[in-house]
Amino acid sequence: MGDMGIVVIVGGHGKIARLAGPMLRAAGHTPIGLVRNPVQAADLVSARIVPQVLDLERAGAAQFARMLRDRQATAVVFAAGSGAEASEYRQDRVDRAGAVLSAEAAQLAGVRRLVQISTLGADSVADGATPDYPPEFVSYLRAKWAAEQDLRARDLDWTILRPAALTDGPATGRVILADRVANHPVPRADVAAVLVRLLGDPASFGGVLELCADDEDGDGGPDGG
Ligand SMILES: NC(=O)c1ccc[n+]([C@@H]2O[C@H](COP(=O)([O-])OP(=O)(O)OC[C@H]3O[C@@H](n4cnc5c(N)ncnc54)[C@H](OP(=O)(O)O)[C@@H]3O)[C@@H](O)[C@H]2O)c1
Numbered sequence: 001m002g003d004m005g006i007v008v009i010v011g012g013h014g015k016i017a018r019l020a021g022p023m024l025r026a027a028g029h030t031p032i033g034l035v036r037n038p039v040q041a042a043d044l045v046s047a048r049i050v051p052q053v054l055d056l057e058r059a060g061a062a063q064f065a066r067m068l069r070d071r072q073a074t075a076v077v078f079a080a081g082s083g084a085e086a087s088e089y090r091q092d093r094v095d096r097a098g099a100v101l102s103a104e105a106a107q108l109a110g111v112r113r114l115v116q117i118s119t120l121g122a123d124s125v126a127d128g129a130t131p132d133y134p135p136e137f138v139s140y141l142r143a144k145w146a147a148e149q150d151l152r153a154r155d156l157d158w159t160i161l162r163p164a165a166l167t168d169g170p171a172t173g174r175v176i177l178a179d180r181v182a183n184h185p186v187p188r189a190d191v192a193a194v195l196v197r198l199l200g201d202p203a204s205f206g207g208v209l210e211l212c213a214d215d216e217d218g219d220g221g222p223d224g225g
Contacts (some may be wrong), residue, residue: 005029005113007199010056010102011080012049015038015116015168019192020077021047027196032071034080054082064105075113075199076106076145088139095140099147103154112157115198117191118144120183120210122166136181148208159204163191163211174214181225184212 007024009017012033024031025048033044037057044051054067068076082094092110106114122144125129130138151158164183171189194211198204 005074006072007031007075007077008052008068008071008080008111008165009049009077010106011034011078012044012051013037014079014081016166016188016192016195017077017079018047018049018194019189020079021049023196024194024199029196029199032073039086039123048161049211056101057093057100061108063106064101066110068105068109073109073111075115075181076111077199078102078104078116078196079195080116081117082140085138086136088136089186091140094162095143096146096150100150103151103156103158107154112189113174113199114151114156114158115195116147116158116160118148118160118162118208119179119210122148122162145177145211155200157205159198159206159209161191161195161198162208162210164189172213175211176214177211179208179210181210181212184215186213187212187220192197 007029009031011017011116013035019032021031024181032048032052033049034052034054037052041051052067052180054064080094080098082090103114122141125141125145148160150225151160163186165185166188168187169187171193175186175190175194177194191211
C-alpha cells in the first residue's frame with residue numbers, strides 16, 4: 001500500500017476503529033468506516049473517518065466489493081465484533097461470517113491488503129480443542145479461529161493481529177508484538193497504533209502477530225468482547 005491509501009474499516013464505529021481514524025489521517029491515509037446504523041455517521045466524522053453504511057449481516061460480497069471499487073479502496077481492516085454479550089449465533093454471523101465476507105469482497109474487488117483483528121487465544125480451539133473457558137468465550141474463539149483459517153487460505157496480502165484483552169486506557173507505546181505473547185491487557189489505543197503501522201508494512205504480509213502490553217505485572221483475562 002502506498003503512502004496515500006484508502007483504508008476501509010469494517011466495524012467503523014468500533015473503539016479501535018475510531019482511535020485509528022486520526023492516526024490513519026496522520027499517516028496520510030483516508031479512512032472509510034462501515035456502519036450499519038447511519039446515526040453513527042457523526043461520530044465517525046468526529047474521528048476523521050468517512051462514514052459508509054453497510055450492514056455485514058445484510059450485504060452480499062458483490063455489493064461489498066462494488067463499494068470497495070467505488071471508493072477505490074487500497075486496504076481493508078476487519079475491526080468489527082459481536083460484543084461481549086453476543087450469542088453464539090451472532091458470534092458466527094459477525095466474528096466469523098463478517099470477516100469471511102470482508103475477505104471475499106476484498107478479493108472480488110482486487111484489494112490485496114487486509115488486516116484482520118483476531119484475538120489472543122484463537123488457536124486454542126484448533127483441531128476441535130475445547131479450552132477451559134466459559135462456553136460463550138469458547139464459541140467466540142471458534143468464530144475468530146474460523147475467520148483466521150478462511151483468511152490464511154486466500155491469495156491476499158493479509159496480516160492477522162491477535163491482541164490480548166483490550167482496555168480503554170491511554171496509549172503507552174509499550175507493547176510486545178511477536179509470534180507468542182502473554183495475556184497482558186493492552187490499551188485499544190496501542191492496538192490502533194500497531195494496526196496503522198502494520199498496514200504499510202510488507203514484512204507483515206502472511207503473518208500472524210500477537211500483541212500485548214509490555215507489562216510484567218499485568219495478568220488480566222480476556223473479556224470475551
Ligand atoms: N474485547 C476484547 O478484549 C478483545 C480482545 C481481543 C480482540 N478483540 C477484537 O477486537 C476487535 C475490535 O474491538 P473493539 O473493542 O474496537 O470493538 P467494538 O468497540 O465492540 O466495535 C465493534 C464494531 O463492530 C460493529 N458491528 C457489529 N455487527 C456489525 C454488522 N452486522 N455490520 C457492521 N458492523 C457491525 C459494531 O457496530 P454496532 O455499533 O452497530 O454494533 C461496532 O461498531 C474485534 O474484532 C474484537 O473481536 C477484542
